[in-house]
Amino acid sequence: MLLNEILSQWADAEFKRIFKDSGCAIPPVSIIATSNPEFGDYQCNDAMALAKILKQSPRQIAETFTRSVALHFSLERVAIAGPGFINMYIKTEWLSEYLCSMTSDVRLGVPQIGEGHTVVIDYSSPNVAKPMHIGHIRSTIIGNSIDRMYRFLGYNVVSDNHIGDWGTQFGILIMGYRNFLDAKALSETPVEELERLYVKSYGRTKEDENWMAQCRQELVKLQSGDQENLALWKEFVTLSLKEFQRIYDRLGVSFNQVRGESFYNEKLRGIVDLLEQKGLAKESEGATVVFLDEEKLPVCIVRKSDGAFNYATSDLATVVSRVTEFNPDKIVYVTDERQQLHFRQFFTIARKLGITTRLDHVWFGLMRLPEGTFSTREGNVIKLECLLDEAEQRALAIVQKASPDMQLDQQKAVARSVGIGAVKYTDLSQNPQTTVTFTWEKALSLEGNSGPYLQYAYARIASVRDKYSEKHSDINPDVYLLKLTETIERKLALMLIRFPDVVLRAAETYKPSSLADYLYDLAQTYSTFYQNVPFLKAEEGVRESRIRLCGMVARVLRTGLDLLGIETPERI
RNA sequence: GCGCUCGUAGCUCAAUUGGAUAGAGCGUCAGCCUCCGAAGCUGAAGGUUGUGGGUUCAAUCCCCGCCGGGCGCACCA
Numbered sequence: 001m002l003l004n005e006i007l008s009q010w011a012d013a014e015f016k017r018i019f020k021d022s023g024c025a026i027p028p029v030s031i032i033a034t035s036n037p038e039f040g041d042y043q044c045n046d047a048m049a050l051a052k053i054l055k056q057s058p059r060q061i062a063e064t065f066t067r068s069v070a071l072h073f074s075l076e077r078v079a080i081a082g083p084g085f086i087n088m089y090i091k092t093e094w095l096s097e098y099l100c101s102m103t104s105d106v107r108l109g110v111p112q113i114g115e116g117h118t119v120v121i122d123y124s125s126p127n128v129a130k131p132m133h134i135g136h137i138r139s140t141i142i143g144n145s146i147d148r149m150y151r152f153l154g155y156n157v158v159s160d161n162h163i164g165d166w167g168t169q170f171g172i173l174i175m176g177y178r179n180f181l182d183a184k185a186l187s188e189t190p191v192e193e194l195e196r197l198y199v200k201s202y203g204r205t206k207e208d209e210n211w212m213a214q215c216r217q218e219l220v221k222l223q224s225g226d227q228e229n230l231a232l233w234k235e236f237v238t239l240s241l242k243e244f245q246r247i248y249d250r251l252g253v254s255f256n257q258v259r260g261e262s263f264y265n266e267k268l269r270g271i272v273d274l275l276e277q278k279g280l281a282k283e284s285e286g287a288t289v290v291f292l293d294e295e296k297l298p299v300c301i302v303r304k305s306d307g308a309f310n311y312a313t314s315d316l317a318t319v320v321s322r323v324t325e326f327n328p329d330k331i332v333y334v335t336d337e338r339q340q341l342h343f344r345q346f347f348t349i350a351r352k353l354g355i356t357t358r359l360d361h362v363w364f365g366l367m368r369l370p371e372g373t374f375s376t377r378e379g380n381v382i383k384l385e386c387l388l389d390e391a392e393q394r395a396l397a398i399v400q401k402a403s404p405d406m407q408l409d410q411q412k413a414v415a416r417s418v419g420i421g422a423v424k425y426t427d428l429s430q431n432p433q434t435t436v437t438f439t440w441e442k443a444l445s446l447e448g449n450s451g452p453y454l455q456y457a458y459a460r461i462a463s464v465r466d467k468y469s470e471k472h473s474d475i476n477p478d479v480y481l482l483k484l485t486e487t488i489e490r491k492l493a494l495m496l497i498r499f500p501d502v503v504l505r506a507a508e509t510y511k512p513s514s515l516a517d518y519l520y521d522l523a524q525t526y527s528t529f530y531q532n533v534p535f536l537k538a539e540e541g542v543r544e545s546r547i548r549l550c551g552m553v554a555r556v557l558r559t560g561l562d563l564l565g566i567e568t569p570e571r572i
Numbered sequence: 573g574c575g576c577u578c579g580u581a582g583c584u585c586a587a588u589u590g591g592a593u594a595g596a597g598c599g600u601c602a603g604c605c606u607c608c609g610a611a612g613c614u615g616a617a618g619g620u621u622g623u624g625g626g627u628u629c630a631a632u633c634c635c636c637g638c639c640g641g642g643c644g645c646a647c648c649a
Contacts, residue, residue: 032588038593045592082591083591085592169648169649299646300646306647310649338649340575342644430585447611449585449597457612463608517586524596530608530609531614532614
């Protein structure tokens with residue numbers, strides 16, 4: 001069990017025991033880590049809240065508590081401060097033992113709360129025939145981190161890449177393909193060419209009514225199973241998937257399944273029928289819609305006046321299919337903020353259809369440029385591949401300077417980890433629900449609060465531990481006692497034991513940023529330790545203890561970074 | 573107009589979801605490599621948390637008004 005939970009249970013029982021004669025019902029109390037070491041290691045703030053219930057001053061309650069309390073065996077002492085804060089001081093020897101038992105676990109004390117539970121995570125979901133640009137990176141990276149965290153917590157995760165492979169754009173694209181195809185470009189840069197064809201054909205629909213009609217006709221042909229159009233569509237999908245896969249490989253992202261919208265195509269009609277049967281959907285202005293007046297939401301169209309189905313229908317069919325096939329505890333959708341309303345409508349209708357599965361929409365702010373939003377027209381879209389190339393190049397230059405003796409292919413491998421890590425960290429280290437202003441400097445930052453800073457901290461530990469085993473190949477540091485003598489060592493230990501709690505919270509709140517924050521804090525504390533406390537040169541015993549502590553930091557860093565999808569090379 | 577959301581140091585972001593003296597990075601200034609990896613460390617300067625009210629022991633956080641940015645609001649996804 002996590003230390004804050006242990007202490008909370010203990011404090012809760014103690015409060016109930018001590019104040020049992022008051023005749024009042026004592027609400028559960030909780031213990032949290034202090035924000036400032038001045039206030040001890042953990043604190044309880046509930047005396048203030050209890051003041052009203054017990055009709056005593058908070059100070060008085062805190063005093064009664066500390067006077068009558070049976071100290072938990074992990075605690076050295078408790079003290080009162082301010083209006084009624086109860087500060088708790090952990091026994092250092094106990095802390096040391098607790099940390100050792102936590103790190104003897106391969107899972108670093110992170111509980112498998114997800115065992116026997118399934119969660120579907122829907123993320124990335126790019127559109128066929130459009131290259132991925134930096135706007136797509138957030139769903140992919142944030143979604144993948146959530147995916148990793150849930151897996152680590154023992155959940156059976158179904159990660160599903162819900163590709164946009166069906167819809168009106170294909171009529172336009174087919175017309176573009178038939179009329180403007182550059183075969184050479186298609187073989188060299190397939191997706192770029194498809195995009196060009198789409199844009200050109202789309203432009204034509206604006207000025208040419210007839211063109212638009214033809215596009216619609218091609219779409220109808222496709223949807224009714226025309227062999228030729230179906231073959232074209234398949235080619236578009238195949239080409240796009242191949243290119244997406246190249247990016248996923250670079251990012252270290254993989255899915256359990258890639259089911260595009262087309263997978264649910266045959267179920268769309270049934271969904272609308274069902275909605276009509278249940279009296280939820282009705283005709284309006286030629287379309288079939290669901291009114292959501294009671295929920296104070298705008299109407300939701302489930303079949304357009306031309307008879308075609310749309311996004312809402314597709315999502316409903318998808319959720320029904322997922323619920324029946326996987327019976328998950330919850331389904332998580334990771335998309336940008338523009339889809340909030342859509343998801344509120346869609347979740348509401350799903351509930352009306354009798355779906356009780358928890359549905360969560362994790363949304364994140366758009367990526368912008370300092371000069372404004374992205375615009376295909378203005379040509380300021382930054383392709384994801386260019387970003388990754390640039391990241392690796394910059395990283396390579398630095399690796400070559402820092403480690404000139406390293407073999408070239410190793411330098412390149414390191415540069416890949418560091419460059420990609422920098423890009424990912426930039427995205428993950430910030431609260432998802434804010435607009436991100438993209439700058440090359442920040443995305444590729446290699447110092448300060450950055451991915452490479454964490455990787456650097458890790459690599460230094462690896463290096464120190466190697467040096468240690470070279471010099472002392474006959475000694476196993478793990479049999480030595482872990483002694484937390486320096487203040488900074490104790491601080492590190494307190495920080496390390498918070499890891500399981502941090503992972504749980506990050507997963508529950510869908511905020512990889514809180515994990516990133518913690519890891520940065522840890523790396524910073526470690527750097528202070530590293531810079532100010534000697535270990536290879538310390539006397540025997542102290543030396544081994546510190547080497548052990550280094551190893552524990554390294555494992556937490558590596559495990560935590562892995563949950564963010566960031567690699568940790570031993571040398572950088 | 574309605575809805576969602578954000579506003580914190582010069583800049584980019586945190587703040588354990590209502591707790592104590594609001595913390596980091598970049599930038600600026602002053603120090604630290606004969607010493608375990610300087611992508612680092614130590615210190616300094618920098619704040620009326622957009623603004624005005626309210627709720628209470630306690631508000632960056634919750635409620636109301638206003639100002640400013642972003643996004644969305646029937647046949648795109």
